[in-house]
Amino acid sequence: MHHGNRHGRSEQARQAVLQAVDGLLVERGFAGVTMEGIAARAGVAKQTVYRWWPSKVDVLMDAFIDDMEQHLTPPDHGDLGRDLRAHLADLAEFLTTSDSGAVFRALAGQAQHDPAVAARLRTDYLGQQRARDELPLRRATERGELPADIDLEFAVDQLVGPVYYRVLVTGGSVSRGFTDELVARFLAQH
Amino acid sequence: MHHGNRHGRSEQARQAVLQAVDGLLVERGFAGVTMEGIAARAGVAKQTVYRWWPSKVDVLMDAFIDDMEQHLTPPDHGDLGRDLRAHLADLAEFLTTSDSGAVFRALAGQAQHDPAVAARLRTDYLGQQRARDELPLRRATERGELPADIDLEFAVDQLVGPVYYRVLVTGGSVSRGFTDELVARFLAQH
Amino acid sequence: MHHGNRHGRSEQARQAVLQAVDGLLVERGFAGVTMEGIAARAGVAKQTVYRWWPSKVDVLMDAFIDDMEQHLTPPDHGDLGRDLRAHLADLAEFLTTSDSGAVFRALAGQAQHDPAVAARLRTDYLGQQRARDELPLRRATERGELPADIDLEFAVDQLVGPVYYRVLVTGGSVSRGFTDELVARFLAQH
Amino acid sequence: MHHGNRHGRSEQARQAVLQAVDGLLVERGFAGVTMEGIAARAGVAKQTVYRWWPSKVDVLMDAFIDDMEQHLTPPDHGDLGRDLRAHLADLAEFLTTSDSGAVFRALAGQAQHDPAVAARLRTDYLGQQRARDELPLRRATERGELPADIDLEFAVDQLVGPVYYRVLVTGGSVSRGFTDELVARFLAQH
DNA sequence: TGATAAACGAGACGGTACGTCGAGTCTTCGT
DNA sequence: ACGAAGACTCGACGTACCGTCTCGTTTATCA
Numbered sequence: 001m002h003h004g005n006r007h008g009r010s011e012q013a014r015q016a017v018l019q020a021v022d023g024l025l026v027e028r029g030f031a032g033v034t035m036e037g038i039a040a041r042a043g044v045a046k047q048t049v050y051r052w053w054p055s056k057v058d059v060l061m062d063a064f065i066d067d068m069e070q071h072l073t074p075p076d077h078g079d080l081g082r083d084l085r086a087h088l089a090d091l092a093e094f095l096t097t098s099d100s101g102a103v104f105r106a107l108a109g110q111a112q113h114d115p116a117v118a119a120r121l122r123t124d125y126l127g128q129q130r131a132r133d134e135l136p137l138r139r140a141t142e143r144g145e146l147p148a149d150i151d152l153e154f155a156v157d158q159l160v161g162p163v164y165y166r167v168l169v170t171g172g173s174v175s176r177g178f179t180d181e182l183v184a185r186f187l188a189q190h
Numbered sequence: 191m192h193h194g195n196r197h198g199r200s201e202q203a204r205q206a207v208l209q210a211v212d213g214l215l216v217e218r219g220f221a222g223v224t225m226e227g228i229a230a231r232a233g234v235a236k237q238t239v240y241r242w243w244p245s246k247v248d249v250l251m252d253a254f255i256d257d258m259e260q261h262l263t264p265p266d267h268g269d270l271g272r273d274l275r276a277h278l279a280d281l282a283e284f285l286t287t288s289d290s291g292a293v294f295r296a297l298a299g300q301a302q303h304d305p306a307v308a309a310r311l312r313t314d315y316l317g318q319q320r321a322r323d324e325l326p327l328r329r330a331t332e333r334g335e336l337p338a339d340i341d342l343e344f345a346v347d348q349l350v351g352p353v354y355y356r357v358l359v360t361g362g363s364v365s366r367g368f369t370d371e372l373v374a375r376f377l378a379q380h
Numbered sequence: 381m382h383h384g385n386r387h388g389r390s391e392q393a394r395q396a397v398l399q400a401v402d403g404l405l406v407e408r409g410f411a412g413v414t415m416e417g418i419a420a421r422a423g424v425a426k427q428t429v430y431r432w433w434p435s436k437v438d439v440l441m442d443a444f445i446d447d448m449e450q451h452l453t454p455p456d457h458g459d460l461g462r463d464l465r466a467h468l469a470d471l472a473e474f475l476t477t478s479d480s481g482a483v484f485r486a487l488a489g490q491a492q493h494d495p496a497v498a499a500r501l502r503t504d505y506l507g508q509q510r511a512r513d514e515l516p517l518r519r520a521t522e523r524g525e526l527p528a529d530i531d532l533e534f535a536v537d538q539l540v541g542p543v544y545y546r547v548l549v550t551g552g553s554v555s556r557g558f559t560d561e562l563v564a565r566f567l568a569q570h
Numbered sequence: 571m572h573h574g575n576r577h578g579r580s581e582q583a584r585q586a587v588l589q590a591v592d593g594l595l596v597e598r599g600f601a602g603v604t605m606e607g608i609a610a611r612a613g614v615a616k617q618t619v620y621r622w623w624p625s626k627v628d629v630l631m632d633a634f635i636d637d638m639e640q641h642l643t644p645p646d647h648g649d650l651g652r653d654l655r656a657h658l659a660d661l662a663e664f665l666t667t668s669d670s671g672a673v674f675r676a677l678a679g680q681a682q683h684d685p686a687v688a689a690r691l692r693t694d695y696l697g698q699q700r701a702r703d704e705l706p707l708r709r710a711t712e713r714g715e716l717p718a719d720i721d722l723e724f725a726v727d728q729l730v731g732p733v734y735y736r737v738l739v740t741g742g743s744v745s746r747g748f749t750d751e752l753v754a755r756f757l758a759q760h
Numbered sequence: 761t762g763a764t765a766a767a768c769g770a771g772a773c774g775g776t777a778c779g780t781c782g783a784g785t786c787t788t789c790g791t
Numbered sequence: 792a793c794g795a796a797g798a799c800t801c802g803a804c805g806t807a808c809c810g811t812c813t814c815g816t817t818t819a820t821c822a
Contacts, residue, residue, distance in 0.1 A: 030303035112299025113220035162351030235774040410683035492679025493600035542731030615800045
């Protein structure tokens with residue numbers, strides 16, 4: 001067992017904390033996640049948690065970012081329709097089904113209450129995510145499938161907006177049919 | 191001065207509580223809203239708040255529902271494009287600018303943490319709201335501007351989804367240009 | 381069922397309240413007696429209790445006084461020693477064993493915290509009780525068994541003081557041997 | 571400033587709490603002593619009070635025990651009568667006049683409602699106190715002033731019982747004349 | 761023989777204190 | 792130097808009773 005060292009933080013403690021927060025969120029929900037509980041479950045002193053993370057949201061954010069590394073790189077089939085359909089389906093599955101998606105929804109929820117969380121979520125997640133969202137469109141413009149002057153921001157909002165809306169607001173299912181239809185309508189505009 | 195009676199609750203207390211919660215949310219944010227604070231600001235005993243509302247979210251919900259009564263009835267100009275543009279602009283203003291919109295965002299945030307809030311939000315707000323969202327489309331089908339077999343659910347998601355997405359996720363501005371473009375793209379599909 | 385009348389209170393309600401308070405004291409102790417609980421157990425409105433008794437102590441006091449009516453009249457055998465022994469034994473049994481004794485101990489306890497209770501206890505209980513305590517001595521002076529100028533106050537304190545002391549302070553048993561010895565020592569002084 | 575450490579509690583906090591409870595009892599009476607009030611007056615968090623004392627009675631008990639350390643050691647004049655008169659006078663003054671006496675009366679009152687308080691009062695106060703009460707008698711038997719087989723328990727009850735009785739029950743004054751007479755009557759028996 | 765006023769049940773009200781939980785800070789000791 | 796442990800202040804939680812009040816109902820008395 002590791003108990004302190006003179007050179008930098010304990011990676012062991014960091015991992016334990018991040019795992020603990022994931023577990024707590026899944027088992028007890030956002031309200032059930034407390035700094036006290038995280039420390040206890042991680043077998044770590046409360047102060048150790050506070051030393052590296054200012055709040056439980058920051059712990060969740062780190063856990064989320066860690067988990068996101070390997071996610072959601074959209075495929076490249078050389079065909080805009082096919083790429084978009086696959087990407088939106090992936091996105092829907094991520095948001096509704098995966099553990100990381102649950103963490104994201106929790107963070108998005110908290111972002112409504114706390115502008116700092118909102119800001120952090122945008123810099124650390126949305127930036128990369130929108131880059132991934134734009135990728136199929138960008139490749140299509142390069143291939144000439146889309147006009148070069150297309151407004152990528154607007155196009156992405158049109159495509160993913162309804163998906164997030166269903167997930168975060170209506171709670172409706174986000175079926176493959178739904179995402180495919182979104183793509184079809186989008187393609188019909190150009 | 192009224193202080194309780196056999197036949198039900200004090201309307202005075204109810205109003206004071208709902209006003210207090212609105213004020214607190216706007217001035218101090220969601221975390222700054224506490225049952226204790228609501229009672230204090232309303233000049234009401236804590237027990238009186240607990241007697242009628244199980245949690246601060248329920249107080250917010252009631253305040254929100256109360257405020258929503260007079261809102262967001264979409265206009266009828268006899269023209270689909272004009273109606274939709276006006277309605278989306280109204281919606282954007284409600285979500286981003288109004289006090290009620292702030293309450294809605296807080297509730298939508300909390301809905302991510304608590305399924306009961308999500309359910310309540312859907313039954314008490316989304317139902318009516320989507321009825322309002324559909325109204326211009328429904329009138330257009332009656333006028334023959336839109337095909338009779340149009341999928342209203344899908345159409346509404348397409349139209350309002352990107353608006354909610356910007357408000358709740360990206361934090362981007364929801365300008366008149368943005369909503370107008372959404373309407374233009376939608377009309378181009380039919 | 382009785383529900384109020386123009387002139388005078390409901391005897392039914394009074395009885396129910398006094399019984400309720402006795403029951404609560406025995407079952408749940410002094411702290412378990414509350415105005416709320418008395419009303420509930422008596423099947424009576426809280427206001428009805430407050431209308432007739434200012435506090436739970438007053439209810440207890442009334443219940444106690446009611447119960448005391450038929451108690452502790454010292455016997456008259458025409459012999460000081462015999463009378464005193466019997467009276468002290470009765471007193472000891474009352475204080476340690478009877479339900480009324482439990483109420484008395486509770487009231488005596490509360491009297492330490494509240495001068496008003498102390499005053500009420502003295503006027504409503506101690507007055508009569510000390511008259512009863514003095515009775516054997518008074519009769520003995522009339523018979524010439526005791527000098528006419530004896531200080532009755534002091535004599536009573538000497539006799540009953542140690543009994544109350546054991547009951548209220550040390551918690552020691554108050555056996556027949558103990559009370560008999562008190563009498564013997566007292567008689568030895570004269 | 572000290573704020574918690576691994577090895578035990580803050581002595582500063584302990585002292586502040588004990589002083590606060592003494593002050594509150596004297597100024598506002600037993601009912602005016604609350605855990606909330608103790609914490610506030612001591613400038614200490616409520617949780618800190620609860621961490622070390624389960625109830626206000628326990629705080630009072632500790633304060634009382636602390637204060638009792640330096641009290642009531644009976645004098646030794648080598649003469650039973652003189653020793654007893656002095657000791658009973660001291661006892662009377664302690665019970666009726668001193669701040670500690672007020673705390674004792676409050677605890678004795680509470681002991682009537684709560685057996686645990688009664689038990690604690692006996693072990694922590696009565697044990698030592700009766701040892702002090704017996705001391706003059708014990709010395710007298712050694713000197714031969716009293717028979718060696720005297721029942722000390724009984725003798726102490728006879729001597730102090732009437733004093734406690736007046737203090738706790740009748741509320742009568744406990745004058746020097748009264749205590750002297752008690753001693754005189756006691757000596758007359760032997 | 762009503763009307764009417766007191767006492768009743770019910771229970772909401774503004775309060776105070778309860779005892780608990782978690783937040784975030786600080787100090788000590790062990791590794 | 793860092794981590795474990797845990798005491799500290801602080802603020803909110805949700806509950807129990809307090810004592811006051813208003814409401815609508817019941818019932819003995821008196822006009």
